Amino acid sequence: MSSFVEIIHLVNLVIMLAAALLAVLFRKLLPSVIALSVASLLLSLEFYLLHAPDVAIAEAAIGAGLTMAIFIFAIRGTR
Amino acid sequence: MKTKKIIFGIAFLLFFSLILVSAFQMRPFGEPVLSEMDDYFIANAQQETGTNNVVTSIVFDYRGFDTLGEATVLFTAICAIIALFRGVSK
Amino acid sequence: MSPMSKIVRTITKFVYSIIIIFGFYIIVHGHLTPGGGFQGGAVTASAFALLLVSYGSLASKKFVKKDFLSFLESSGLTLFIALAFLGLGTTFFYNLLANSGGWFGNVSSVGINPGDMNTGGVVPLMNMAVGLEVLSGLGVILLVMAGAMEFTKKKENL
Numbered sequence: 001m002s003s004f005v006e007i008i009h010l011v012n013l014v015i016m017l018a019a020a021l022l023a024v025l026f027r028k029l030l031p032s033v034i035a036l037s038v039a040s041l042l043l044s045l046e047f048y049l050l051h052a053p054d055v056a057i058a059e060a061a062i063g064a065g066l067t068m069a070i071f072i073f074a075i076r077g078t079r
Numbered sequence: 080m081k082t083k084k085i086i087f088g089i090a091f092l093l094f095f096s097l098i099l100v101s102a103f104q105m106r107p108f109g110e111p112v113l114s115e116m117d118d119y120f121i122a123n124a125q126q127e128t129g130t131n132n133v134v135t136s137i138v139f140d141y142r143g144f145d146t147l148g149e150a151t152v153l154f155t156a157i158c159a160i161i162a163l164f165r166g167v168s169k
Numbered sequence: 170m171s172p173m174s175k176i177v178r179t180i181t182k183f184v185y186s187i188i189i190i191f192g193f194y195i196i197v198h199g200h201l202t203p204g205g206g207f208q209g210g211a212v213t214a215s216a217f218a219l220l221l222v223s224y225g226s227l228a229s230k231k232f233v234k235k236d237f238l239s240f241l242e243s244s245g246l247t248l249f250i251a252l253a254f255l256g257l258g259t260t261f262f263y264n265l266l267a268n269s270g271g272w273f274g275n276v277s278s279v280g281i282n283p284g285d286m287n288t289g290g291v292v293p294l295m296n297m298a299v300g301l302e303v304l305s306g307l308g309v310i311l312l313v314m315a316g317a318m319e320f321t322k323k324k325e326n327l
Binding site: 053054057058061062065066069070072073074076077078 | 314
């Protein structure tokens, strides 16, 4: 049981690192913002796995929802 | 230019090694050193405040001043944003 | 901002009311389940963000105005401070209503239980005040930034 949870932790963290790296490496702006949002959503899943559902709800709402909306506004405004 | 890169490299290596050392020195999950306050909250929060959610009882009852400061910070940030965009948005 | 495609608009029409109701659920049940005022307000504001991104503007929704949301935000903070002053007979943040038998004053049973809505004293009221403040504050930020984006696009196209 414990090893199963640890495997989920490791896979989650590796995907999160890959998404964060993609957010830096993408040349276009909109895919970069989407990759940043994916990293934030996986961070909220990690908070949930560490038994902190309060922080997970706040992170999923603010990091993946509102920040991405404001970034999309900025990209649409400068184009 | 080259000395700047060397200084940056040394600082990065130092920072990364400190993070690595602290990651290996970390004690196991869920075993804090000083836990008297946590034990008091877990034992008495449900009787004293009547809330089932101990986190909310700490945030809004025992540590109410922190929540007041957080709400004031949010209010000040929104006032600053409205003042910054006052002529721009309709 | 021009509205997005028809698929996005149709899905938004089905989903945004459910998101708003879930946010209010998190706010009102803050003393029983995980969450609270800040988290529920952020979830509800993300529903506003979804509407703004998919429809382009909220000009058809008459109840979402900047001045009205700003008024709601100020009233939420004022209500929070007034609830804090309510227990001034003992200390500043004293929980006056808990275990008193009146409003939200039932004695909660100790241990693991499904929970009673009518417990918690001043904590659910503070949850609602902070939830109102966070909801309308983040909504004001989104509305102001969307208006500024319209302004810059119009200025660049001239």
